[in-house]
Amino acid sequence: MNPRKMKQMMKQMGIDVTELDAEEVVIKTADEELVFSDAQVTRMDAQGQETYQIVGEPETRELGAGDDGDGDDEAAEAADAIPADDVAIVAQRAGVPEDEAREALEAEDGDLAAAISRLE
Known part of the structure; x- marks a missing residue:
């Protein structure tokens, strides 16, 4: 489907899509962190409900591990x-x-x- 037509249809349905210029996204779970560097992040606002989509390859590190490497x-x-x-x-x-x-x-x-x- 044509991306322009897709945007037009989404606008008609009341869905607003915004690309975010994110440098890093960190998701913390009970025992690890998923770190997305240079991820593509999209925010969709549909009838007041915001949804974020992250596209990229995460690096996994143990919870609380620092990333500066100086110890x-x-x-x-x-x-x-x-x-x-x-x-x-x-x-x-x-x-x-x-x-x-x-x-x-x-x-x-x-x-x-x-x-x-x-x-x-």
């Missing part, structure tokens, strides 16, 4: 897992440097009392 994501996550205030408290109470306090907290899954006991 800092895991280090930043680990540092964020133990609050700096907790590290300071353990270091002060046990009389040890903060890096030792952080290691003890990580070993004890963030339990302040257990980390202090471990260091005393």
Whole structure:
């Protein structure tokens, strides 16, 4: 069918089609992400209901995996897992440097009392 005629028919039926200039589309599932780079994305508006169509080949990556490749994501996550205030408290109470306090907290899954006991 002629694309022009198709557009005309869709307009008559009240369907508006718009091409989106998307750079990347990410779909997150329970255990992975589907990443479409350079995907063709079309939005169809039919009687107030918007539908999106994605055409392209996705890259699959594990949920939470970073795409910058520098490896800092895991280090930043680990540092964020133990609050700096907790590290300071353990270091002060046990009389040890903060890096030792952080290691003890990580070993004890963030339990302040257990980390202090471990260091005393």
